[in-house]
Amino acid sequence: LPPTTTIPSSLTLAATALTTSTASSFSTPVAFPTETVYGLGADATSSAAVKGIYLAKGRPSDNPLIVHVSDLDMLSAYSPIPEIYTELISQFWPGPLTILLPVPTSPPLLAPEVTAGLPTFGARMPDSALARTLIKLVGKPLAAPSANASTRPSPTKAVHVLEDLEGKIELILDGGDCAVGVESTVVDGLCDPPVVLRPGGVGIEEIRRVRGWEGVVKGYKDQSEIGEAQKPRAPGMKYKHYSPRARVVLFEGGKGVDVEAELAGERGKSVGVIRTEGWESLAGQEGEGRIESEEGDQGGFTVRQGALKDREGKELATVLDVDLGQDVKGVAHGLFAALRELDRLGADVIFVEGVSDGDDIAAAVMNRLRKAASETRV
Ligand code: TXA
Numbered sequence: 001l002p003p004t005t006t007i008p009s010s011l012t013l014a015a016t017a018l019t020t021s022t023a024s025s026f027s028t029p030v031a032f033p034t035e036t037v038y039g040l041g042a043d044a045t046s047s048a049a050v051k052g053i054y055l056a057k058g059r060p061s062d063n064p065l066i067v068h069v070s071d072l073d074m075l076s077a078y079s080p081i082p083e084i085y086t087e088l089i090s091q092f093w094p095g096p097l098t099i100l101l102p103v104p105t106s107p108p109l110l111a112p113e114v115t116a117g118l119p120t121f122g123a124r125m126p127d128s129a130l131a132r133t134l135i136k137l138v139g140k141p142l143a144a145p146s147a148n149a150s151t152r153p154s155p156t157k158a159v160h161v162l163e164d165l166e167g168k169i170e171l172i173l174d175g176g177d178c179a180v181g182v183e184s185t186v187v188d189g190l191c192d193p194p195v196v197l198r199p200g201g202v203g204i205e206e207i208r209r210v211r212g213w214e215g216v217v218k219g220y221k222d223q224s225e226i227g228e229a230q231k232p233r234a235p236g237m238k239y240k241h242y243s244p245r246a247r248v249v250l251f252e253g254g255k256g257v258d259v260e261a262e263l264a265g266e267r268g269k270s271v272g273v274i275r276t277e278g279w280e281s282l283a284g285q286e287g288e289g290r291i292e293s294e295e296g297d298q299g300g301f302t303v304r305q306g307a308l309k310d311r312e313g314k315e316l317a318t319v320l321d322v323d324l325g326q327d328v329k330g331v332a333h334g335l336f337a338a339l340r341e342l343d344r345l346g347a348d349v350i351f352v353e354g355v356s357d358g359d360d361i362a363a364a365v366m367n368r369l370r371k372a373a374s375e376t377r378v
């Protein structure tokens, strides 16, 4: 940083909270914004500090953390950067891409808790200037998972972190809404062919255009090809993740669904409906009370509340209607916030219209939705 730069006091506070020294082992994880989702950071070189993350989140300790750096010099101190990543880094960093590197075996070392016993670690340079300034001030890489409680949707606003971790952490650096809204794409270029381990903010089609990455394969499974015979899937059969309290029903091939007929099966309940490409609004239609709850901010969405009535005018269900729009980037941006908002408004069940799966950010949206859903209808 240039010497004349004024550093906001909240950033200094956060950096101080994150700074571990041998004299005192005291440090506390700090939630900070990135362009993908909020992270819960700690000094990646300190075991005590990193343990604080697992504790606050209730995260299983066999799930490794991503190491966040402010610049390439910082990363190079921990690992040489294999050539396969050169072009990828120049195109997508800073940004929503995590690369796997060999775990350092000579100092400076990463805390073993970061890598959970694996021979590799994930590294990423976030695009958020606030995040990078924080890391620079700390002077060490920050290990950070998403700042949600384990199994909950990832936080894309500071208030989401507060909802999950109030009383468990001391500081949240509020940087407003996260621009991307889904986590980074995780890639492994140390194997042949290179692999996408988690779809995310950078699309596989963009990665495929990079020299050396033409043959990249998908190394994740999210059961996108569920056969007719297997549906509907038994609730609770999968690893729970990204889940609100409400039951989530994902309609994979969204457009053809008769939403009104599906709603009739939820008599007496409060049903959240998240619309994307084609579903028409069901709430707040002509003649009905049109209640608009908050969420007015840019890039946000509006929740419209209304009642679905039968022909005799008897109320069938309460509908909480969210339109995330037709642009898949907008869907990614608002997805986790919509799931959380519908929870907060008391939805018993949430119907989600899937987006057309593709090799762009849609893959990340559908991956998160399939994990959040307790039921998928094709
Ligand atoms: O966008 C993001 O990546 C956000 C922000 C805060 O940077 N972070 C994030 O962290 O999503 P987390 O912990 O929620 O997800 C990290 C993912 C996990 O699926 C983890 O298993 C995987 O990355 N991962 C991390 N290190 C790995 C490694 N060495 N090998 C394989 N997978 C790894």
Ligand code: MG
Pocket: 145, 146, 154
């Ligand atoms: Mg996470």
